[in-house]
Amino acid sequence: MALTNKKIFFYGPVGGKNGKIVGGGESGNKKTIFILKKLGFQLFLIEKPYPIKVPFFNFFVYFIQLFFVYLKFFFKIFFNKALTKDKIYFHLSGFYGHLIYIEWLYIKTCSFLNIKCIYEIRAGGAIEIYLNSNFIYKFFFKSILINSTKILCQGFEYIGFVKSVANIDAVYYPNFILDQFVYSYNSLDRNNSSIIQMVYFGRIAPSKNVDFILDICNNISNNDFICEIIGEGTPDYVQYLNNRIQILGLEHKVFILPPKNSQELFEILPNKHFFLFPSIEKREGHSNSLTEAMNFGVVPISSYAGFNPSIIQDSNLLINEYNPVNYANKIISIWDSKMWEMYSFQCSNIVKNNYTESVIKSTLYSLY
Template sequence: MKTKNEPSGPPMEEYEGSTMKILLISPLPPPPGGITTWTEKYVEWAKDHSICAEVVNNAVIGGRATHLGSKREISSEIQRTRRILTELKRKISMCRPDAVHLNSPCGRFGIMRDYLCALAVKKKGIPVIVHFRCNIEDQINNSRLSLYFFKKLAASANSILVLNSPSKEFVLKHARRDSRQVANFIDDDYVIEQPKPISPEIRKVLFVGNVLESKGAKEIVSAASDFPGTEFILAGPVEDKVSSLNAPGNVRLLRKQIPHEEIRDLLDEADVFLFPSYTEGFSNAMLEAMARGVPIIATGVGANADMIEDSGGMLVRAGSVPDIVHSLRSISPASVRERMSRWNVNKVRDAYLINRVMECLIGIYDEVINDERKYGKVHMDLVSNSL
């Protein structure tokens, strides 16, 4: 019989029967979002493939968990850090993982907390894979303190993963470490089976996600004025600053968290997916649009250029309404959008299906775990000297 203070969780024999035990430091809902969905899908896939994946939930708490655009509260961040470190130590003791996968968003406070987590893992002699889930340079944002802890965190990692090419270059330049680019994934059944019907003209332009200034919402509203016959739909919770904009009549704000099934329907009705975000790691919303065969117009930030290359859409400069207007006119011919649609679906099938991405991750885990068993003490000495 369990005592009151005994850790809860799966029975130990469940861990022992797994082919691999991974402890994932990553957020779970609430609040909902791309990375929380990724975490849930990761755990589900792992279970189906005889891999034990335990999660230390590092999701935001306080006002940031309930209200879009809320500012960070120091007291909440301290409480959050204590909770994460306590849970991390408990889970390490409980499931004795082969490796820890740490998802780091590289925020100013988060990068320090992630470094503390990595240290706690390394002290137990467990290899840690650090996955920078952002466009690193944008998050570091010329902060000397953030850069300092970024270097420390990178030095502690047995393996470094990034989401996009700019982040890979940043790691090489500032941490002097090589890294591997591991993208987000998507379920096979989300990919459109038949070619997307292409309308003769652009009737609906869609944005999906939190409707924020930093996501380019103001630019979408401004660009809509040049296309009065086209409906511009912004699907997602709306920031107060965006709600107060004087939007033209052809702009529709859905103002809520959209269920996944409804997002698919919106994508299937859309002629163009418009994503003028100022910064991005790897956009799940854009990935879903590609999977449904929607041509893309996006800023050339984060993984956006990696995703559509020069074939799945057009890239625009962040903050540039003229670029958006020009791109919408450039892809107005149905033949252009048809080529982009087919290319996007093929790219998703080739690069982003969940089995392909997860098998890549498992290969990295195997390599790191085997190296730790062979050279663990040597690596620990190198890490200790660099910290």
């Protein structure tokens, strides 16, 4: 039954014109919007603008963009509140940091208008930024928490943080997989393989430590394996990686492939054994790639960056030091001890029990 008398104003990045900008934030927001519409809510999107590169005036132009979008939001939500009997809600996909002040303005406006608002803490840098910021930033961040009707946290690690800052019980709202893409688990074909199939997919960037993946592969070169690195990176960095592959003599074992769409990716993943994820990204949040890999029973061998520990839920699959030998030894140990299938089934179940549309939908529904 459509809840036609409930309107949700949603603010956040969704990809810009034609949806060309694609990242974890955009992907997560699009899924949230999809579910809210599916639940029958009327949804009005207020898209956070992206900076326009203007020589010498970047910051000024970006500020004008942000404020102009806010003014459009204010008049739209004000008149909806004043002229209709609809129940109005506001959902802000928050990225704090330098955006904290404009986000505060949105939340404070809704609080003033007596509109229920949801503040969603996304990405993985909230704690570090808060602890390393001055009292002004901390004041605005805490004010957002206090003036919001409900706080959603992308990372389980944020629950205690919100409690310590504002004595508020937040709700865990992780990234998730749409039900249509949830994999019906079957590992038998992969488990009988004589070749270890490894994969990384996502942004090909230094912060994702893709170069380190080559070092891992170089330390298991005595074993029969294939590693595919799938994604988009700058031409210079991709060329650097290809050169290193040649130098290390891995050209018949490691392959860099262009980005794949969801359908293509989901045809590749059921044949993979390990997802290599030695990220050193300072603001690593809940990686969509990590969840998607685990959905298909691909076992992650991961760093402790971001929310990886609470997502993977097994310290045996997490490596504390950035030592390629440790990563390689972990892969070989799991494979040679015939433990891969157990870990694979475990990972698939973690996703099905925690990170699917069906699980998350009830959380969203309860907020409105």
